Amino acid sequence: MVLPTTLQGNLMPAEINFLAENETVTILPRYSMKKIELIGTPIPPLRAMRREKVPLWVALILKSQDKCNIVPPKWLNLAYLKEKHEEELRKPNQFSDLPWHWQEIAKILLARAQDDLSDPSHQLRSVIQDLREIRLVKSRKGLKELNESNISLNGLSLLEINELRPFVLGVMNKLRSLHETTTTSKEVDEDMAEVSDDDY
Amino acid sequence: MNIDDILQEFEESETPVTSNIHNNLITAMINERMSPELLPFAQTTMTTALTAISNQQQYLIDSHEYGDSVGSTSEFKLNTMIIETEIERLCYLVRMYLRTRLSKLDKFTIYYINEEQEDSKLLSAEEKEYIHKYAHLLTQLYNNCFLKKVPPSLTLLDDTSGGQSMITTPDTNQHVFVKSVTSKPITLFIDNDDIELKRDGIYVVKYGLVKQYIELGDVILI
Numbered sequence: 001m002v003l004p005t006t007l008q009g010n011l012m013p014a015e016i017n018f019l020a021e022n023e024t025v026t027i028l029p030r031y032s033m034k035k036i037e038l039i040g041t042p043i044p045p046l047r048a049m050r051r052e053k054v055p056l057w058v059a060l061i062l063k064s065q066d067k068c069n070i071v072p073p074k075w076l077n078l079a080y081l082k083e084k085h086e087e088e089l090r091k092p093n094q095f096s097d098l099p100w101h102w103q104e105i106a107k108i109l110l111a112r113a114q115d116d117l118s119d120p121s122h123q124l125r126s127v128i129q130d131l132r133e134i135r136l137v138k139s140r141k142g143l144k145e146l147n148e149s150n151i152s153l154n155g156l157s158l159l160e161i162n163e164l165r166p167f168v169l170g171v172m173n174k175l176r177s178l179h180e181t182t183t184t185s186k187e188v189d190e191d192m193a194e195v196s197d198d199d200y
Numbered sequence: 201m202n203i204d205d206i207l208q209e210f211e212e213s214e215t216p217v218t219s220n221i222h223n224n225l226i227t228a229m230i231n232e233r234m235s236p237e238l239l240p241f242a243q244t245t246m247t248t249a250l251t252a253i254s255n256q257q258q259y260l261i262d263s264h265e266y267g268d269s270v271g272s273t274s275e276f277k278l279n280t281m282i283i284e285t286e287i288e289r290l291c292y293l294v295r296m297y298l299r300t301r302l303s304k305l306d307k308f309t310i311y312y313i314n315e316e317q318e319d320s321k322l323l324s325a326e327e328k329e330y331i332h333k334y335a336h337l338l339t340q341l342y343n344n345c346f347l348k349k350v351p352p353s354l355t356l357l358d359d360t361s362g363g364q365s366m367i368t369t370p371d372t373n374q375h376v377f378v379k380s381v382t383s384k385p386i387t388l389f390i391d392n393d394d395i396e397l398k399r400d401g402i403y404v405v406k407y408g409l410v411k412q413y414i415e416l417g418d419v420i421l422i
Contacts (some may be wrong), residue, residue: 003303011233018292022222036279037259038286039252040222057289061282148404149390153377161402161422162378168404172375176406 011162019158020104021057026071029062036144056108063113070113075099077108077117081127088134095135095155103132103159137162148175221249225293227420232300234377234421235414236407237370238312241324242302249294256287301327309335310358310367372408379403382418 006012022040029046036043043054051071054062062068074080075098087096097106106128114121139160145151146168153161214281228242260283263276305312305327312333316323323331340359347355359366379399380386387396388409398404413419 002299002306007233008303009234011230018289019226022226033275034279036282038283039256039290040220040248040286043282057285058282061285062276065278067278149393150388150395150403152395153402153404156402158422165377169375169377172404176375177238 010165011158013159013162016101016159016162017104017108020101020108021060023056023101023105024053025056025059025073025105026051026053026069027059027062027068029068031067035065039113056105060112061110063116070109070116072109072113072117073099073105075102076109076117076124078127081124081131085127085131085134088131088138090140095138095153097155098131098157100157101159102157104129114161135160136163143167146171146175148172148179171177221245221252221262222290222293225249225297227417229293229297229300231414231421232297236371236376238301238304238308238322240321240415241327242297242323243324246294246297246324249290253290253294256283260284260287274318276400302330304370305331306334308368308370309338311369314358314367371413372406374407375382375404376407376410377402377404377422378410378414378419379422380419385411 024041028051029048031046032048033043033046035045041055043058044052046052048066059068059070063070075084084096084098106124109117109124110121113142117124135156139153139156142153143164151172153164156164224242224245228245229290232239249325260280263280309331312323312331316331342357343355356367378397379401379402380399383399385396385398387394388405390405390409395403395405410419414421
C-alpha cells in the first residue's frame with residue numbers, strides 16, 4: 001500500500017532516468033555564474049567558455065535557460081558507437097563495455113541538447129537502436145543459461161538489467177525451489193535406504 | 201588542443217572517489233528496494249541528509265528574506281531554482297527509502313516485532329513505534345472482524361505449532377542482482393562450487409550469500 005507493487009522488486013524506467021541525471025557531464029558555460037553550495041557536489045564558480053563538470057540535471061537546467069552548452073560524453077558519437085556495434089557482432093558471447101547509463105544519457109541528450117551533439121541526431125538514434133537491439137538479442141539468447149544458483153552478467157547497463165530482472169529472478173527462484181525439492185527428496189531416499197539396510 | 205582540454209583529460213583519467221550524501225542515499229535506497237529483507241536503518245546517512253536538507257531550506261528562506269539585492273535577479277532566481285531542485289531530488293530519495301522500509305514492515309510485521317531488540321540497529325525509533333501501533337491496529341481489526349467468531353485455539357496470529365508457521369518471514373534465499381564495488385575480489389562458496397566477484401562485475405546470486413558484504417558496503421544491490 002505504501003509502495004505500489006509495480007515499484008517492488010524492480011525500478012521504473014523513470015527512476016533509472018532520475019539516477020542517470022546524477023551522472024556528471026562537462027559543460028561549456030556561456031555566462032559566468034557564482035558558486036552554488038549544493039548538498040551533494042557543490043557547483044564551482046562558472047566562467048564563460050571554461051569547462052566545468054556538473055551533474056546532468058544541473059546541466060539540463062542551465063541548458064534550458066540557454067546558459068551553457070553540454071559537451072557530449074566521449075562515447076556519444078557515431079564513430080565510437082559504430083565501433084561498439086561491430087564489437088558486439090564480432091563477439092557473440094560477450095557484451096561490449098558501455099557506460100552504466102548509456103541509453104538514458106543518450107536519450108536525454110538527444111532530446112534536450114540535440115544542437116550540442118557532433119553528429120546528426122537521426123544517425124545517432126539509429127546506431128543506438130542497432131546497438132540496443134543486438135544486445136537485447138544476446139541477452140535473450142543468454143536466458144538459456146539460467147540455472148538455480150548463480151549467473152554473471154558483465155557489461156550490461158542498468159536499464160538493460162532492469163528489463164531482464166523480472167523474468168530472470170522469476171525463473172531462477174522457480175528453479176531454486178525445484179532444486180530444493182529434488183535435493184531434499186534425495187536425502188529422504190538416502191535415509192530410507194539406510195534404514196532398510198539396517199533392517200536386514 | 202588547448203590547455204583546458206589537456207587538463208580535462210587529466211581530470212578524466214583519475215576516478216573521483218566522492219562519497220557524498222547523494223551517493224549514500226542512492227545506495228541505501230536501491231539496496232533497500234532490492235533486498236528481500238529489511239536492512240539495518242542507515243542512521244548516519246539519514247541524519248546527515250535530513251540535517252543538510254533542513255539547513256538548505258533555512259538558507260533559502262533566509263535568502264528570500266534578506267536576498268542580496270546587489271546580484272542580478274535572474275541569476276538569483278536560477279540559483280534558487282537549482283537549490284530547490286536539489287532539495288526535491290534528495291527528498292524523493294528519502295521518501296522512497298522510508299516507503300520501501302514501511303512496505304516491508306507491513307508485510308513482515310510480526311517477524312520484525314519478534315526480531316526487534318532494544319539496542320538493535322535494524323529499526324529507527326519512529327519505525328519501532330510504527331510497527332507496534334500497526335500490529336496493534338491490525339490485531340484489533342482481525343479480532344473484530346472474524347477472529348472472535350472462530351475457536352480460540354485458532355485465533356493466534358503468531359502460531360508456529362502444527363509444522364506451519366503463521367508468521368510471514370522474508371525469504372533470504374531469493375536471488376538478487378549485485379555489483380561488486382570493492383577492489384579486492386570476494387569469493388562466495390555455493391555448495392561445492394565457488395565464484396569470485398570481481399570489481400564492477402554484475403552477478404545474480406542468492407541474497408543470503410552476499411548479505412554480510414552488503415552490510416559492509418563491499419557489494420551493492422542493483
